[in-house]
Amino acid sequence: MEFGSFLVSLGTSFVVFVVLMLLFTWLSRKSGNAPIYYPNRILKGLEPWEGTSLTRNPFAWMREALTSSEQDVVNLSGVDTAVHFVFLTTVLGIFACSGLLLLPTLLPLAATDHNLKNTKTETTSKGTFSQLDNLSMANITKKSPRLWAFLGAVYWISLVTYFFLWKAYKHVSTLRAQALMSAAVKPEQFAILVRDMPSPPDGQTQKEFIDSYFREIYPETFYRSLVATENSKVNKIWGKLEGYKKKLARAEAILAATNNRPTNKTGLCGLVGKQVDSIEYYTELINESVANLETEQKAVLAEKQQTAAVVFFTTRVAAASAAQSLHCQMVDKWTVTEAPEPRQLLWQNLNIKLFSRIIRQYFIYFFVALTILFYMIPIAFVSAITTLENLQKIIPFIKPVVEITAIRTVLESFLPQIALLVFLAMLPKLLLFLSKAEGIPSQSHAIRAASGKYFYFSVFNVFIGVTLAGTLFNTVKDIAKNPKLDMIINLLATSLPKSATFFLTYVALKFFIGYGLELSRIIPLIIFHLKKKYLCKTEAEVKEAWYPGDLTYATRVPGDLLVLTITFCYSVIAPLILIFGIIYFGLGWLVLRNQALKVYVPSYESYGRMWPHIHQRILAALFLFQVVMFGYLGAKTFFYTALVIPLIITSLIFGYVCRQKFYGGFKHTALEVACRELKQSPDLEEIFRAYIPHSLSSHKAEEHEFKGAMSRYQDFNAIAGV
């Protein structure tokens, strides 16, 4: 890619970003759009514009984001979001500190050398050399003493990273502890999840068995248990009932608005069959379903008890301690973990046995590994054909279009990146599905697992894949003949500089276009207005139309980590990328701060358990960077390349020490944290009721289901024999 097209791509992106930001400033001030730009504040019961001046200043949102405190984030969006900001701040800190030293030293050193001029005749591929390369390590001659500065840069970046990571881990650990210490009553802190229960002795139900087991061990602190049940049928009935209720509400809304009794057909999709009065029809269906539901609920509680349960304790310490203790001499029976929040419990996974979970896990790891490997082939293929020259050969009729210079330049700069982005958009759902199939009991854990898989996928395919794709075709035969690690490192090292410009563009595209779309929320806005105008009849339907959704960590985290990995790996080879990294994470921080405070509503709270996951992958990226630099300095035949090795070992030790010191506090709840006093003595009945699945609580239950759940809960008692 030439320097010109790089600048064009950058400029275009920037213009798009500015346009989107102006759009945002304009649109977000219209009160009709408030549910799109301030849903989180609305749901929290706050005024959308409270404390903010309705200014036309397009930078006002930035000021608001910058002045908000971490406590604001915790209050409005939870610990997990705050932890994500720690992640962004940490990376920003690392890049800023690195850039401060590296940019003023390495760029002049690279610019004043002349390796590329000398070896220009040697390069075989035309056009890959550009002015940008003059500013990279590629322009340093072999064995040059200037390489000392680049080696020093590797050290500087590593040390800065250790420092920031250590500080961040400590900080997040405190954040988590504070949240867990909070005087507010949270149901999950009084419960543990028990799985792999053995079959009860004859004449006992699963529920009686678990009660007697835990009552013997905890005569004083055991409160009660909620045994998991096979809910698929009752869920189905409940789902139908909810559907009917919505349709009835809709019919009533139409009646109120138009004064005509709405009708519908009873057949497939309301298109065929008998014409009936909707209100009467749905009322009848609802009554029928309610009767069904009640019968099925009783059947479920009596006959479909599973070998898992949520067990409740009277104090937080008792629950925290119970969740960490081995209960049964046979470790694969009566396994315990901390209970996830009620809203993120994956009931359908609870009944899966320990060894089955392990087997599923390995099977899925294997499957994902295959996916990672075989996705590489189409990606390499895509990045090979999406050069314009190749496209022209394959699709000759686009030639006239391509020959218009402007279009050509734009296509040339965006095409490979867009292909890549589209390609990657197909994957996350598959990975989340696979992660859930592992038998993980909570949503947050499944998302962490999916995020991990996605990260490995991105690094392997996007980073290594794209980097090697160019050179791979030539050397694939050599490698196949004699696959050695040093050769692969060498290959990686020599092909890195060639791809630097690609990644500069990739990062720039991601932040300007990505964050522009994120901030302006153009697409949700359009969908919302369309739905509101043509589809929504009831209040509930309107709310559903603007409900903002989650922060989607499953793709956000690996996406950011990929940029981090790319920036790390090029930070010394092409230090210019640090500027892009700083913009990416700085702008990301600003935009996400805005979105977290005003837009997104987290769908769960895991008290920062994402952090060890992120920490480890930042370290892995650093490790990759060090290995690559070892290879690249070696390729430059620098005599003191071996000095990188102590750094690589330090990274491993650093990771080990961090794990030893901090990880336990994330895996379990420390007792000193759980023993803090509560504001008031907890209402244990309410805690218990929070875990009863919707389909098993009374059908009368609406938003505030206390009464319903209460009667339900009495049924529950009567049946389960408490």
Place this chain on the structure above:
Amino acid sequence: MEFGSFLVSLGTSFVVFVVLMLLFTWLSRKSGNAPIYYPNRILKGLEPWEGTSLTRNPFAWMREALTSSEQDVVNLSGVDTAVHFVFLTTVLGIFACSGLLLLPTLLPLAATDHNLKNTKTETTSKGTFSQLDNLSMANITKKSPRLWAFLGAVYWISLVTYFFLWKAYKHVSTLRAQALMSAAVKPEQFAILVRDMPSPPDGQTQKEFIDSYFREIYPETFYRSLVATENSKVNKIWGKLEGYKKKLARAEAILAATNNRPTNKTGLCGLVGKQVDSIEYYTELINESVANLETEQKAVLAEKQQTAAVVFFTTRVAAASAAQSLHCQMVDKWTVTEAPEPRQLLWQNLNIKLFSRIIRQYFIYFFVALTILFYMIPIAFVSAITTLENLQKIIPFIKPVVEITAIRTVLESFLPQIALLVFLAMLPKLLLFLSKAEGIPSQSHAIRAASGKYFYFSVFNVFIGVTLAGTLFNTVKDIAKNPKLDMIINLLATSLPKSATFFLTYVALKFFIGYGLELSRIIPLIIFHLKKKYLCKTEAEVKEAWYPGDLTYATRVPGDLLVLTITFCYSVIAPLILIFGIIYFGLGWLVLRNQALKVYVPSYESYGRMWPHIHQRILAALFLFQVVMFGYLGAKTFFYTALVIPLIITSLIFGYVCRQKFYGGFKHTALEVACRELKQSPDLEEIFRAYIPHSLSSHKAEEHEFKGAMSRYQDFNAIAGV
């Protein structure tokens, strides 16, 4: 080695064993020898010969051993000993089941083939071929379909091993659970060990700090704490005081016996200086030391508190649960483990911090690895020069002695083995010292660690070392040029059969001579009688002279495991070794049963925590066996050699599953086990006092130190501010 010298060695060993057994029968019936042959029964307050008939039958002890039940062993010698018998039974079972199938099938197959005759001309080393080799796999021709039987044998042995190991792990797990469920009060079940305490806030002592910390977390079940102190000085004073007391008792005994007041000199070793009256002199010294001790005890409790403590709880469940729970958000602070028994607590290690322990551990692993590697050199050297031919060259003047045929034969059969045994005797103390230096808090754990190191040492040096020593010198250059794993396996496989006879002799020597000496206790008997006659004056001194000591697992377990490894590896190559393995473990079971019931007094009880350690190493031996067979079948160019690979993978999976299912129950105390009711409500004061180190309890304390400890304990309270 020729067949003749093999038989001579076997015969001699057997004769020695018979003589020793007859000696044992004769000596053990003399009542003066009872403290040597029945010390455990005497210490338990039982009649030495109770329930045994004083017969002259030399096999009577065998009958007694065979009729004793596992419960007898648990009662008289504890769970650890019972677990060791499970180990012996399991291995015996494996070998017996293997032998039943393998001996009748493989021996005829080997004997009727003729590889050795055909290739005899090819072998370069004279005399290594013997009649024994005809019965081994060496006699099978390459690519012979008979190799199917040998492959089948590998499968059979592996399956039998899995079966017995699984059964044994289950059984031991039950044994452990039963012991932990016992209704008897054991101090260690009410306590946890807390280490890595942070510095207390200003104005608090370490003791106050820990009390307030645990009282907050466990307001109801926390009883009190015993903070560790820096005891080196007070221990020294206490040691001196004990010495003076012994000398005073001795002087008084002499006075009573001879009616002469004994005197001694005050200088070095009682050889120089002023002549004084011993009784007066030691009484004075005792009074002085008592005063010193009291001053120092107060100083220790007030000023020398360390960052570790034993914390006591009011119930077993509370302690078991506390020992498994994370207490502090920072994992390297307030670390907890189950408390070891008072008698095996290594106080001097408690103050070592977590990361210091980790560093020490890795440093010591590194050091031991070096030791293992460099011990190989002298061993190879020894086994190379201890052939008679070489000895004659080096020490020419032994030639006339050697030429006497009888001596020559005996020397030829024993010399290399004796050299090896002597060599190995030097190591265990070093390894135990190193293991303690890791910072391990309990004796039993240190012994497990030492045992593990010793096992690796034995396998690497004795087994692999001796096996390769013969062939190594020729091929060491080839390997140095091109060190590849397959080459090493190949080398191992081809050199294995040559060493088969050596190991047959080694195992035979170990069981006949080793168990003969063990059973007859000739050496302790002689030492006891000499001491009693010439040295002991007081009752206490006599008791010290016959006190039997421990079962010394640190060397016993790796010793047995080495024989197991050897037997496994040769079980298919030279199936004859199975007979020797069966005799080794059968005879070992009998002799040890006798010794456990009557002689040894365990110095600690770890409730079977040795088992996972043993289990893992049996599996490791099986794994080595499978790898060796893979190599050896490959060396026989057997086409279906790859069929061993599924077996190797199965071993890994089996180990993983066992660890998942059982190991947790050994690492921690399961709560369902700890929650069983006690016979009586525990005397918590007594439990607390059991942990006060001798040097800190009152000097007046004798055998039953309740009163002394009581007053001491009041001092303790007064000073530590409870």
